[in-house]
Amino acid sequence: MSKYIFITGGVVSSVGKGISVASIGKILKSRGISVSVQKLDPYLNVDPGTMSPFQHGEVFVTQDGAETDLDLGHYERFIGIELTQASNVTSGQVYSSVIAHERRGDFLGGTIQVVPHVTNEIKRRIRRVAEISQADIVIVEVGGTVGDIEGQPFLEAIRQMRKDEGRDNVLYIHVTFLPHIAATDELKTKPTQHSVNELRRIGVQPDVILCRGDKEISGAIRDKISLFCDVDKEAVISLVTSETIYEVPLLLEDAGLVEFIVRRLGLRAERSNLEEWRAMVAKLKAPKEPVTIGLVGKYVGLRDAYYSVREALCHAALAHNRAVKIEWLDSEQLDGMADDKLRQVQGIIVPGGFGYRGIEGMIKAAQFARKREIPYFGLCLGMHIMVIELGRHVFHTDKVNSTEFDAASAYPVIDLLPEQRGVEEKGGTMRLGTYPCQLVAGTIAARTYGVQVVYERHRHRYEFNNDFRQPLEEAGIVASGLSPDGRLVEITELRDHPWMLGCQFHPEFKSRPDFPHPLFVGFIGAAKETLIEGAQTSLPLN
Numbered sequence: 001m002s003k004y005i006f007i008t009g010g011v012v013s014s015v016g017k018g019i020s021v022a023s024i025g026k027i028l029k030s031r032g033i034s035v036s037v038q039k040l041d042p043y044l045n046v047d048p049g050t051m052s053p054f055q056h057g058e059v060f061v062t063q064d065g066a067e068t069d070l071d072l073g074h075y076e077r078f079i080g081i082e083l084t085q086a087s088n089v090t091s092g093q094v095y096s097s098v099i100a101h102e103r104r105g106d107f108l109g110g111t112i113q114v115v116p117h118v119t120n121e122i123k124r125r126i127r128r129v130a131e132i133s134q135a136d137i138v139i140v141e142v143g144g145t146v147g148d149i150e151g152q153p154f155l156e157a158i159r160q161m162r163k164d165e166g167r168d169n170v171l172y173i174h175v176t177f178l179p180h181i182a183a184t185d186e187l188k189t190k191p192t193q194h195s196v197n198e199l200r201r202i203g204v205q206p207d208v209i210l211c212r213g214d215k216e217i218s219g220a221i222r223d224k225i226s227l228f229c230d231v232d233k234e235a236v237i238s239l240v241t242s243e244t245i246y247e248v249p250l251l252l253e254d255a256g257l258v259e260f261i262v263r264r265l266g267l268r269a270e271r272s273n274l275e276e277w278r279a280m281v282a283k284l285k286a287p288k289e290p291v292t293i294g295l296v297g298k299y300v301g302l303r304d305a306y307y308s309v310r311e312a313l314c315h316a317a318l319a320h321n322r323a324v325k326i327e328w329l330d331s332e333q334l335d336g337m338a339d340d341k342l343r344q345v346q347g348i349i350v351p352g353g354f355g356y357r358g359i360e361g362m363i364k365a366a367q368f369a370r371k372r373e374i375p376y377f378g379l380c381l382g383m384h385i386m387v388i389e390l391g392r393h394v395f396h397t398d399k400v401n402s403t404e405f406d407a408a409s410a411y412p413v414i415d416l417l418p419e420q421r422g423v424e425e426k427g428g429t430m431r432l433g434t435y436p437c438q439l440v441a442g443t444i445a446a447r448t449y450g451v452q453v454v455y456e457r458h459r460h461r462y463e464f465n466n467d468f469r470q471p472l473e474e475a476g477i478v479a480s481g482l483s484p485d486g487r488l489v490e491i492t493e494l495r496d497h498p499w500m501l502g503c504q505f506h507p508e509f510k511s512r513p514d515f516p517h518p519l520f521v522g523f524i525g526a527a528k529e530t531l532i533e534g535a536q537t538s539l540p541l542n
Contacts, residue, residue, distance in 0.1 A: 001135065001169070002036075002130035002133075002134070002135055002137065002138050003136065003137055003138075003169045003170070003171075003174075003265050003267070004126070004130075004138050004139075004140060004161060004165060004169065004170045004171070004513050005024065005126060005132045005136070005137060005138070005139045005140070005167075005170075005171045005173060005259065005261070005265075005281060006140050006142065006161070006171070006172050006173070006204075007020060007021050007024075007139065007140065007141045007142065007157040007168065007172075007173045007174075007175060007177045008142045008146055008155070008158075008172070008173075008174050008175070008199065008204070008206070009142075009145055009146065009174070009176070010145060010146045010147075010174060010175070010176040010177070010191075010192065010195025010196070010198070010199070010274050011143070011179075011191040011192065012145065012177050013144070013145050013190070014513075015145075015175050015176065015177050015212050016175060016212050016239070017141050017143075017175045018039075018070075018071030018074045018075075018109070018141065019069075019086075019245050019248050020173075020175050020210055020239070020248070020252075021037060021039075021071070021074070021077060021139050021141045021247040021531065022037075022071075022074040022075050022077070022079060022249075023076035023077065023249040023251075023252050024110075024114040024139060024173070024249075024252060024257070024261075025075060025139055025483040026078045026079050026249040026274075026277070027080055027249050027252055027257070027258050027272070027274070028137055028258065028261070028324065029080070029274055029279055030119070030249075030253075030273045030274045030277070031258055031262070031269035031270050031271070031272060031273070032268075032270035032273075033077055033136045033137055033267060033268075033269060034133075034134075034136045034137070035081070035131075035132035035135055035136070035137050035138075036081070036087070036088065036129050036130070036132075036135035036139075036140060037069070037072075037075040037079065037083065037087060037139045037140075038086070038087045038125075038126060038129045038137070038138060038139070038141070038171075039069050039071050039072060039075075039087065039088050039089070039140075039141045039143060040089050040090075040122070040126075040138045040140060040141065040142050040143055040154045041069055041088065041089065041090045041091070041143040041144075042090075042091050042142075042143055042144045042148060042151040043090060043091060043092070043150065043451055044090070044092045044095070044150070045090060046090060046092040046093055047066070047067045047068065047088070047092070047093075047334050048067060048068065048069060048089060049067035050057065052267050053121070053299045053302060053304075053305035053353075053535070054301065054302050054305070056069075056070075056119035057070050057072070057276045057302060057304030057307060058070040058304060058305055058307045058308060059459070060072045060073040060308065060455045060508075060509060061432060061456075061458075061459045061506060061509055062082070062084055062085060062086070062087065062088075062433070063082045063273050063432070063433060063434045063457060064084045064085055064087070064433050065415070065432035065433025065434075066084065066085030066087075066088060066432075066433075067432065067459065068083075068087070068088035068154075068291035068495055069088055069143070069306075070304060070307050072087060072088060072227050073144075073307060073308050073311075073509065074245075075087075075394060076509075076512075077311065077511070077512050077513060078246075078249065078300065080512060080514075084132065086128050086129050087127070087129060089122070089125045089126075090452045091139055091150060091153070091260065091370070092407075093125075094118060094121050094122055094125070094153075095118070097121055098112065098117050098118055098121050099112075101144060103266060109520050114126045114153050114156075114539070115153075117165050117464055118121070118153050118519050119156050119160060120152060120155040122154060122157035123157050123160065123161060123164070124190075124201050126138070126140055126157070126158075126161065126412070128191055131150065135259070136267065137265075137267075137436060140158070140537065141469050142154050142158065143154065146174075146195050146199050146202075147195075147198050149286065152202070154190050155199070155202050155204060156202065156203075158172070158204065159202060159204050161201040162323055168264075168265065168266055169265065171204065171207050171208070171265055172204055172206045172207050172208070172262060173207065173208040173209075173210060174195070174196060174199060174206035174207065174208070174209050174210070174362075175209075175210045175212060175239075175415055176191070176192040176195050176196075176209060176211060176212065177191065177192075177208070177211075177212045178191075178192060178211050178212065178213040178217065178221075179191065179213075180213060180214055180215055185410070187213060187215055187217060187218075187221055189221060189224055189225055189228070192209065192211070192229065193225075193228045193229060196209070196228075196229040196231075206229070206231060207228065207231065207232075207235060207264060208231065208235040208236075208257070208260065208261075209225060209229060209231050209235065209237070209526060210234050210237050210239045211236065211237065211238050211239060212239050212241075212494075213238070213239075213240060213241070214240065214241050215240065216238050217236075217238040217454050222236045222238075223526055228428060231420040232260075232424065234256065234260060234452050235260055237252065237255045237257060238255070239251060239252070243285055244281065244284050244285060244422070246280065246281050246284060246513055247281050247285075249277065250274065250277070250278060250281060253272060253274060254390050254490055256530050258272070258534040262492075272407055276514065277514070280318070280513055280514055281339060281353050282312075283321070284513070285484065286317055286390075288317075288321060288323040289322055289323070290323045290324065290325040291317055291320075291322045291323070291325065291346055291348045291524055291527050292324065292325045292327060292344065292345045292346045292347075292527075292532065293313055293326050293345060293346065293348070293349055293524075293527060293530045294327045294329050294341070294342055294344075294345035294347070294349070294365070295309065295310075295327065295328055295329060295349050295350060296329045296331050296334065296349070296350050296361065296362055296365040297328075297329075297330075297331060297350070297351050297352065297353060297358070297362075298309045298330070298331050298332065298355075298357055298358035298362075299353065300328040300329065300330050301330070303539070305327065306351050307507055308506075308511070309349065309351045309379065309508045310326060310515075311508070311509040311511065312507070312517055312520045313326065313349070313520060313524065315511050315512065315513050315515075315516035315517070315523040316511070316516045316517065316520035316521045316523065317524050318513070318516065319516045319521050319524070320521070320524055320525060320528055322524065322528055327341075327344070327345055327409050329341055329342075329362035329365070329530060330358070330361075331350075331358035331359070331360075331362045331365070331535075332357065332358045332360030332361055333361065334362075334364050334365060339368065342365060342369075342374070343372075343532075344532055345374070345532070346374070346375070346527040346528065346530040346531075346532060347374065347375040347376070347377065347523060347524070347526065347527030348365050348366075348368070348369045348374055348376045348377070348384075349376075349377045349378075349379070349382065349523070349528065350362050350365060350366065350376075350377075350378045350379065350381065350382030350385050351379045351381070351382060351508075352378075352380035352381045352382070352404075352459070352506060353381045353536070354381070355404075356404075356405040357386070357403075362381075362382070362385045363385055363388060363389045363392070366378070366386050366388075366389040367393075369500060370389065370390070370393075370494065370497065370500060371499060372384075372479065373498050374524055374530060375498060375500070375527045375530060376497075376499070376500040376501070376502075377499075377502070377519070377520075377523040377528040378501070378503070379502075379503060379504030379506060379507070379508065380458075380459070380503070380506055381460075382461065382502055383464075383491075383492055383502025383503055383504055384404075384414045384444075384502075385502075386492060386494070386500065386532050387413050387464060387472065387477065387502070388400055388402060388413060388414065389413060390399060390472065390475060390476065390477060390494070391411060391413040391468065393470060393475075394471065394472065394475040395411055397410075397411065397469075399411055400413055401413070401414075402414035402415070402462055403415045403416060403462070404461075404462050406482075409456040411424070412470070413464070413465050413468045413472065414462050414463065414465060415462060415463065415465040416461065416463070417431075417461075417463055430459055430460055430461045431458045431459075431460055431461070432458060432459055433457060433458065434451055434455050434456065434457050435455070435456065435458055435460075435483065435490075435505070436454070436480065436483070436484055437453065437454050437455070437456055437482070437483065437490040438452065438453055438482050438484050438486075438507070439451070439452055439453065439454065439480065439481050439491070439530040440478070440479070440480045440481065440482070442476055443480035443481075443491075443493055444493050444499065444501055444522065445479065445491045445493065445501065445503075445519075446480065447478040448519055448521070449519075450520045452538060454481075454486075456505035456506070456507055456510065457505055457506050457509045457510065458502070458504065458505045458506065459506060460504065462487055463489070463504065464479075464488070464489035464492070464504070466487070475493055476495040476496065476497075477492055477493070477494065477495070478492065478493040478494070478495050479491070479492060480492065480493045480501075481503065488504070490503060490504045490505065490506065491503045491504070498526055498529075498530075499523065499526035499527075501522075501523070501524065503519065507519045507520065510517075
């Protein structure tokens with residue numbers, strides 16, 4: 001039978017629950033304990049797929065095609081597991097299910113209430129992860145901050161879980177924030193006390209408190225939190241802001257959190273096996289020569305919109321014993337000034353996105369990369385941009401476009417699939433999840449992957465238009481990755497260019513710090529050989 005760890009957050013949002021969950025999963029797995037993870041999101045959207053990246057950040061896609069919270073990316077990267085649609089539950093999904101049951105008459109005329117009907121549905125979805133994964137431990141993160149009105153049904157549900165499952169099978173961890181008052185050089189515990197009091201009012205008594213802050217907590221502060229929050233002193237753990245997020249599992253391991261969890265839940269655990277992770281973190285923190293990458297996007301005002309891309313670049317740079325320096329370039333500001341901003345980078349990456357805004361700046365970036373022979377990597381939309389830019393060069397007209405941006409384009413080199421035409425609902429209707437891709441021998445893609453078939457995650461509605469495939473191939477485009485039936489172009493390259501490649505899928509979702517994605521490794525490898533304009537030699541190692 002699976003046991004459960006529930007993680008809540010207090011005082012402020014973005015306190016670091018997602019990284020904490022991922023880190024706890026990592027250290028438990030390192031002790032031979034199988035783990036699965038779930039995120040409960042209180043918002044009423046069914047999923048984040050239709051939400052603006054400015055509001056929600058990146059939409060992470062699971063292997064089975066669920067559009068989910070970006071925290072699932074943390075879970076997969078740290079723990080090394082592949083999650084499913086069951087691992088992200090929203091209020092929208094819960095209420096939709098309850099109302100659907102009511103409309104069918106499943107409640108036999110009863111009055112539908114938050115307790116027990118909504119909370120029962122939440123608990124059913126929590127237990128579903130345990131049933132699917134058969135994991136020893138299911139870690140469940142409750143999104144939002146304690147005190148949020150929309151989160152109350154989830155807190156009530158996890159309160160009931162301890163009664164349902166037994167006290168020895170459920171553990172509560174509260175992640176809180178200790179503000180530092182600079183004038184008096186004090187860490188203040190009062191917000192944590194109030195947050196825990198609010199949890200206790202609901203009926204949830206935390207077993208562990210993770211104290212986030214920029215300074216280590218003293219023994220006196222630990223004693224104070226232990227006394228006022230009724231938590232064992234050894235379970236009050238300082239979680240100081242670290243140089244890299246990948247160090248957090250090591251901080252929790254060294255603080256003795258696993259021993260406490262194992263003892264409280266009656267688990268069998270092996271000796272810690274984090275040596276390779278420690279070596280990776282040490283290598284990550286060591287001074288290294290940087291590779292400068294220009295990330296050209298429309299959401300750079302909120303960098304969480306490209307979280308997985310940023311991390312994948314970091315993983316790939318580490319594989320080359322380099323650091324990555326990202327120049328965040330707003331594509332709306334590039335039009336007309338592309339040369340000035342792009343000549344200072346060693347590689348250009350254009351990530352995914354939707355809508356016309358900022359497209360012309362991205363096309364300028366692709367043109368710069370093609371003409372200057374700068375390594376270019378296009379992810380989904382970035383591949384479309386690469387094809388549009390070459391099409392404009394080949395056909396000598398700026399009428400070349402995607403029908404996403406110009407429905408009446410005379411040269412729609414990117415277009416909807418026939419089965420997508422007429423689809424009006426936006427949510428969950430794209431090509432989502434894992435699809436196979438057959439690589440063409442002798443291409444950059446085939447050499448980079450080193451295999452014949454790969455499986456990658458998709459999130460898009462528009463595709464390469466095969467009506468223009470022959471003239472574009474004659475002009476230099478190489479279709480180096482295809483669907484098994486040859487109908488869909490999954491990867492494009494530019495012939496006679498050092499490294500210009502676009503892919504229809506999102507390889508960033510499968511990159512791990514200890515297993516970087518091959519395409520990112522190939523891109524960084526090409527970029528590190530590129531001299532910044534005006535530089536005579538590469539930067540010296542520190």
